[in-house]
Amino acid sequence: MTAAAFAPMPIPPRAGVGLKPEHYAAILDTAPDIGWFEIHAENYMGAGGPPHRYLTAIRDRYPLSLHGVGLSIGAARPLDKDHLRRLRALNERYQPGLFSEHLAWSSHDTVFMSDLLPVPYNEETLARVADHVDEVQETMGRRMLLENPSTYVAFEASTMSEIEFLKGVVRRTGCGLLLDVNNIHVSATNQRYDAVDYLDAFPIEHVGEIHLAGYAPETDDNGDPLLIDAHDRPIDPLVLRLYERAIARAGAVPTLVEWDNDVPDWPTLFAEAERVEHVLRPARRRSEERSLAVAV
Amino acid sequence: MPSLSEVQAAFSAAIFDPAAAPPRGVVGPDRRPAPRRFGVYRNNVVSALGNAIAGSFPAVRRIVGEDFFRAMARAYVLAEPPISPVLLDYGTTFPDFIAGFAPAASLPYLHDVARIERLWRESYHAEEAPALAPDALASVPEDELPRIAFSLHPSLRLARSRYAALTVWRMNATDEPVTPVDISAAEDALIVRPGAEVEVRKVPPGGAAFVTALAAGETLLAAAETAQAADARFDLAGNIAGLLAAGALRDIRRA
Numbered sequence: 449m450t451a452a453a454f455a456p457m458p459i460p461p462r463a464g465v466g467l468k469p470e471h472y473a474a475i476l477d478t479a480p481d482i483g484w485f486e487i488h489a490e491n492y493m494g495a496g497g498p499p500h501r502y503l504t505a506i507r508d509r510y511p512l513s514l515h516g517v518g519l520s521i522g523a524a525r526p527l528d529k530d531h532l533r534r535l536r537a538l539n540e541r542y543q544p545g546l547f548s549e550h551l552a553w554s555s556h557d558t559v560f561m562s563d564l565l566p567v568p569y570n571e572e573t574l575a576r577v578a579d580h581v582d583e584v585q586e587t588m589g590r591r592m593l594l595e596n597p598s599t600y601v602a603f604e605a606s607t608m609s610e611i612e613f614l615k616g617v618v619r620r621t622g623c624g625l626l627l628d629v630n631n632i633h634v635s636a637t638n639q640r641y642d643a644v645d646y647l648d649a650f651p652i653e654h655v656g657e658i659h660l661a662g663y664a665p666e667t668d669d670n671g672d673p674l675l676i677d678a679h680d681r682p683i684d685p686l687v688l689r690l691y692e693r694a695i696a697r698a699g700a701v702p703t704l705v706e707w708d709n710d711v712p713d714w715p716t717l718f719a720e721a722e723r724v725e726h727v728l729r730p731a732r733r734r735s736e737e738r739s740l741a742v743a744v
Numbered sequence: 745m746p747s748l749s750e751v752q753a754a755f756s757a758a759i760f761d762p763a764a765a766p767p768r769g770v771v772g773p774d775r776r777p778a779p780r781r782f783g784v785y786r787n788n789v790v791s792a793l794g795n796a797i798a799g800s801f802p803a804v805r806r807i808v809g810e811d812f813f814r815a816m817a818r819a820y821v822l823a824e825p826p827i828s829p830v831l832l833d834y835g836t837t838f839p840d841f842i843a844g845f846a847p848a849a850s851l852p853y854l855h856d857v858a859r860i861e862r863l864w865r866e867s868y869h870a871e872e873a874p875a876l877a878p879d880a881l882a883s884v885p886e887d888e889l890p891r892i893a894f895s896l897h898p899s900l901r902l903a904r905s906r907y908a909a910l911t912v913w914r915m916n917a918t919d920e921p922v923t924p925v926d927i928s929a930a931e932d933a934l935i936v937r938p939g940a941e942v943e944v945r946k947v948p949p950g951g952a953a954f955v956t957a958l959a960a961g962e963t964l965l966a967a968a969e970t971a972q973a974a975d976a977r978f979d980l981a982g983n984i985a986g987l988l989a990a991g992a993l994r995d996i997r998r999a
Contacts, residue, residue, distance in 0.1 A: 518829025
């Protein structure tokens with residue numbers, strides 16, 4: 449079965465949600481008014497079958513964003529060429545409006561660990577990550593967005609801040625950034641810095657997409673708060689407030705609700721996207737007014 | 745300072761060794777060692793990979809119960825972590841692992857149920873292809889029939905068992921109540937997805953040998969003889985009709 453080529457469909461500055469198999473039928477049956485969907489690339493790397501059938505039908509109706517979770521851009525080892533080819537094939541087949549991956553690693557030697565592991569922020573890692581981002585962008589033939597991580601530990605080997613590191617990757621590769629606002633709150637709490645300071649210092653002009661999700665509260669070795677990036681519940685009000693601040697800085701940016709574990713029913717997830725639209729709608733209106741003012 | 749490669753080697757080794765201390769240089773915000781923080785990653789990795797296995801083997805999970813399954817999956821994850829980031833392929837060796845997993849030895853059919861689930865998943869994600877129409881043989885002249893061969897549908901899988909693994913799988917693939925099963929009756933299962941749905945059927949006597957011979961490229965006549973030799977009850981017309989109805993055949997190849 450050869451798939452018909454899709455016309456490119458840019459991701460609008462609206463709320464989208466992560467696409468889950470549990471919701472395929474509800475989406476196709478009820479045609480909800482939602483801006484876009486995002487997929488985890490690795491879930492669509494089978495040769496055929498129902499996932500591709502559903503995704504094709506949904507891509508027919510909605511813009512789609514491609515989000516990789518297994519490329520291991522932060523690994524010391526070379527990128528997996530077979531995996532890059534699989535990503536390129538998905539990119540060509542579904543013509544997603546955006547493509548993103550993580551500032552993290554998940555493979556070492558021949559083992560894939562299926563988690564987004566942290567890297568030390570220093571010149572060696574920066575050079576390695578920049579080379580990998582270059583290779584991804586060349587192979588895919590498009591610009592990628594790199595996502596800021598959630599972290600639970602720090603490295604003695606780090607010599608720069610996360611923001612300095614991200615700015616360095618952008619400067620060397622021309623890539624864009626995916627700003628995960630939940631990750632800011634989680635990492636800031638876990639690393640004991642101020643989330644607002646981090647957000648205000650973030651190079652917002654390079655942000656092409658925002659992620660929001662829920663986190664799970666735990667405690668660390670000293671009994672102090674340790675937040676886990678669990679994607680298993682609604683967006684925390686504190687994170688939503690931080691998001692409002694991000695949108696005030698950036699204007700309306702495509703924003704995704706990630707809910708990957710304990711996946712709720714479709715109406716619950718849709719309602720979560722509505723919380724985000726509540727912030728985005730006035731921001732879209734403001735930018736429309738601005739462009740009208742410029743036109744006049 | 746250790747190189748990035750050294751940092752990651754130490755990090756991944758400690759992930760897969762529950763007794764290991766966190767790697768040197770991995771600290772909390774107070775710059776002190778933080779085993780509990782490092783444990784978040786260890787737990788994430790083992791539970792993410794365990795979830796991938798749990799999602800692929802729901803009947804095995806129902807048969808042994810959640811706690812036993814989690815322990816077995818954890819042992820598997822630590823012994824045979826994935827090599828590919830495509831987790832759809834992870835668990836190919838889980839049926840063999842179960843066969844050698846001593847605590848499961850009292851359920852000798854369990855690994856065959858796992859094999860049905862694994863092959864079901866392969867069929868689910870297999871390449872798309874049209875199946876041969878049920879009346880396709882009508883166009884073949886009768887004197888040519890013995891010499892034709894078939895290419896099989898790319899989603900076709902065969903799961904053979906010395907036990908009633910298919911009956912056990914079917915009963916545990918849903919939440920329906922279970923009833924006693926005579927597990928001593930050998931069952932072979934044909935798994936195929938000609939369209940959107942994976943279908944699983946019981947293979948008639950000699951049918952597994954027949955499908956295996958066809959898959960090896962044998963002609964209809966040779967495959968029928970192979971099947972007849974494997975089981976005297978083999979019924980050629982019934983088997984061909986069954987394969988066509990299942991959508992298990994892709995093309996006719998003429999010698």
